[in-house]
Amino acid sequence: MAASTIFYKRSTFVTHLPADALFSPSHYWLVAEAENVWRIGFTKFATRMLGDLVDHQFEKETGVLIASGDIVGSVEGFKAISDLYSPVSGVFVEGNPALKEDPEVIGADPYGKGWLFRASGTPDGRCTSVEGYKALLDATIDRMLEKEA
Numbered sequence: 001m002a003a004s005t006i007f008y009k010r011s012t013f014v015t016h017l018p019a020d021a022l023f024s025p026s027h028y029w030l031v032a033e034a035e036n037v038w039r040i041g042f043t044k045f046a047t048r049m050l051g052d053l054v055d056h057q058f059e060k061e062t063g064v065l066i067a068s069g070d071i072v073g074s075v076e077g078f079k080a081i082s083d084l085y086s087p088v089s090g091v092f093v094e095g096n097p098a099l100k101e102d103p104e105v106i107g108a109d110p111y112g113k114g115w116l117f118r119a120s121g122t123p124d125g126r127c128t129s130v131e132g133y134k135a136l137l138d139a140t141i142d143r144m145l146e147k148e149a
Contacts, residue, residue: 004018004019004020005017005018005019006018006019006130006134008134008137010137010138010141010142011141011145013045013048013137013141015043015044015045016111017029017043017044017111017130017133017134018031018111018130019130020032021111021130022123022127022128022129023043023127023128023129023130023132023133023136024087024123024124024126024127025126025128025136026046026085026087027042027043027045027046027049028040028041028042028043028046028085028087028116029041029042029043029110029111030087030088030123030127033118036090036120036121036122037093037118037119037120038088038118038119038120038121038123039115039118040086040087040088040115040116040117040118040119041106041110041111041114041115041116042106042110042114042116043110043133044110044111045137045140046110047106047107047110047114050075050077050079050080050082050107051077051078051079051107052077052078052104052107053075053076053077053103053104053106053107054076054077054078054103054104055075055076055103056073056074056075056076056084056095056099056103056106056116057073057074058072058073058084058092058095058117059071059072059073059074060072060073060092061092062092062093062094063091063092064091064092065090065091065092066086066088066089066090066091066092066119066121067086067089068086068087068088068089068123068124069085069086069124070085070086071083071084071085071086072084072085072086072092072117073095073116073117075103075106084116084117086119087123087124087127088119088120088121088122088123088124089121089122089124090119090120090121090122091119091120091121092117092119093117093118093119093120094117094118095116095117096114096115096116096117098113099114099116
């Protein structure tokens with residue numbers, strides 16, 4: 001987990017969000033590792049919605065150009081297979097090699113060892129700070145609660 005986190009709780013969902021990350025509207029986090037190099041993963045909210053993950057694959061090779069919104073791979077859970085989208089326009093650097101050994105680490109440690117891939121380039125303009133992501137989570141969870149009522 002990131003050194004500095006922001007506590008978040010809404011209804012029954014509780015997490016610690018990395019304070020230094022950007023967040024996409026599709027529930028990915030991005031942390032700068034170097035200038036224009038981003039480590040990208042699912043947020044805890046995304047992993048909760050996906051359920052237990054049992055497999056993954058990357059469709060992109062190292063060095064391939066990608067645009068924000070491009071499918072770079074997929075994850076398979078007990079519930080469904082979901083595409084992995086890039087929240088960065090630039091170059092696909094690599095998938096997380098640790099996922100070959102244990103794809104369940106995506107859900108167990110989404111902000112740490114469970115990162116998905118690295119890309120170099122520019123984050124999508126819709127990516128937001130942790131405060132913006134908290135507002136998105138509030139709205140998303142409120143809609144889910146309204147549907148349950």
